[in-house]
Amino acid sequence: MQPYQGLPRPQRTWAILTVFCGLVMAVLDGSIANIALPSISRELHADPARTIWVVNAYQLTVTVCLLPLSSLGDILGYKRVYRVGLATFLAGSVLCALSVNLPMLVAARVLQGVGGAGIMSVNTALIRFIYPPTKLGRGIGLNALVVGVTIAVGPSLGALILAIGSWPWLFAVNIPVAIFALAISRGALPETPAQPREFDYPSAALSAVVFGLFILGVDGLGHAPLRLAGASGLVLAVVLGWLLVRRQHGKPAPLVPVDLFASRAFTLAVGTSFCSFMTQMLAFVALPFYLEYQLGRSLQETGLLITPWPLMVAVMAAVSGRLSDRYPASILAGAGLVMLTAGLIGLAVLGKDASSFDIAWRMALCGLGFGFFQSPNNRAMIGATPRERSGGASGAQATTRLLGQTTGTAVVALLFSLDRSGAARLALYVAATVAFAGAVISLSRLRDGRPAASSSAAAEPDA
Known part of the structure; x- marks a missing residue:
């Protein structure tokens, strides 16, 4: 049989557009509601502490639903799960926009979370069927680029929407995008083989x-x-x-993909991913406090000085994705995490006399390192698994990211509760340590004696 060559053009273009539409909505709604919490509290006459569940309900629901829905993707086909996820996310967005009290909004956010999990659980699995094996890194790189840009522009977009409308519009803007994605997904997304078995x-x-x-x-x-x-x-x-x-x-295809961890390449890619996303969240939560309280920057300056990080992630994600089709992921990801470690240490040692340029280039180095790591590592994680287990690998990838981010946030909170005055700087040192651990894990893949990235493309089984 001929090796699988992905979708033909222009179907490939429409398919990837569908995937990116869903991904933008799911990622954006994980963070864009943060900026509206004060408005939601005032307009719904709700306790500010309780409004945090507008954010928590979505994140918690996405995390607990990822693995079950990725397993359903293996059983029913990734296209079906993705389209149902889109429809559920659309329904949740409509209900969020129409909510008249906090319990209704939180319930709608739970529904949105189920839809978001349906989108994210099979997102990478679909990319594997959209692109041929030789261009898988390019597809994953573009995927990471979309995530990076969405994260970078999310707060600004949320502020812009709130400047011209009320908080329900944060959710209403999803409606036309979701309808468009649903309309083109029927004919654009690839039909993936279902594996009839009982859902656990x-x-x-x-x-x-x-x-x-x-x-x-x-x-x-x-x-x-x-x-x-x-x-x-x-x-x-x-x-x-x-x-x-x-x-x-x-079990031949377990809901929790323990079978995939029999692959050393997959296990090490998961460990590297957890370390990197824990590092990123440690830094992202600590940096505003560090820049304002330790380095004496204003709120506006802080926002501008952090921006080089996500921008460099977005730029490098696509570049490193293409490189991962030719060079070992272990070296690319390891080098990226070493750069991230150096950038974090550079930020942690700054004094109050540091110039904006001193801060900005270190932020850019962190983003360069993270962007250099992300696409090759994701490609290695997916490429180390059989194509029929792409759903399990995709779910594991998304779950690892969310667990790493959750752990990073909690560590910062713990450090602040123990020593408020020096917690932000200490968090940067902890982040650098975790990033270096991730680099060691990534580079340990070199002991396999073969290029993890290039071999995964060659080893893709036929369709």
Whole structure:
């Protein structure tokens, strides 16, 4: 049989546009609501502390639903799960825009989260069927570029929408995009082979409990009154997680993809990914405090000085994606994380007399390193798995990202609760340490004795 060559043009262009539309909405709605929390609190007459659940409900729902929905993608086909995810996200967006009280808005955000998980759980799996193996890195690089740009412009876009309209418009803007993506997805997205088998409902419920307890437990550690409850939740999550893994062993295509961790390349790519996203969130949460309180910058200056990081991620993501089709992911990702480590240490040692240029080029170095890491590592993670398990790999990739970000946020909160005065600078040193650990994990892949990126393309099984 001929090797799989992906979709023909122009179907490939329309398919990737559909995927990117869904991805932009799912990523944007994970952060854009933050800026509207004060407005939501005022207009819905809600306690400000309770309005945080407008953000938490979405993030928690996405995380607990990723692996079950990626498993459904393997069973039913990735196109079907993606389109249902789009439709669910559309319904959730309509309900968010029409919400008249906080409970209704939070419930609508949960529905949005289910849709967002449907989109993100099979996003990378679809890219694997859209592009031929020799251009998989390019597709994943473009995917990372879209995520980077969305994250970079998210706060500014949210502020612009709120400047000309009220908070419901933050959700209403999704409606035409989702309708457009749904309309073109029917004929554009590839039909992927379904694998008829029973969906593991008990494991899906147990995985939701495990990840929910983990996220709430990690978050609780950062708040002194909740620290004991958070630690208890983490212990229970570990115990139930162990039971969940035992339940998955021996199954041909488990809901929690423990079978994929038999691949050393996949395992090391997951470890590298967790370290990198934990690093990114440690830095992103700590940097505003560091720039304002330690270096004496204004709120406006802080926003501008952080901008080089996500911009460089967006620029480098596509470049490193193309490079990952030719060079080993272990070297590219490892070199990127070494650059990220150097940038973070450079930021941490700055004094109050540091110029804006001193700060900006270090931010750019961090973004350059993170962008250089992301696409090659994602390509290695996907390329190390059989095509029929692309859904499990895609779900694992998205889950690792969210767990890393959650852990990074919690560590910063914990550091602030222990030592408020020096916590921001210390968080940057911790971030640099985690990034260096990720670099070591990535470079350890060189012991396999073969280029992880180029061989994965050659090893793609026929369609």
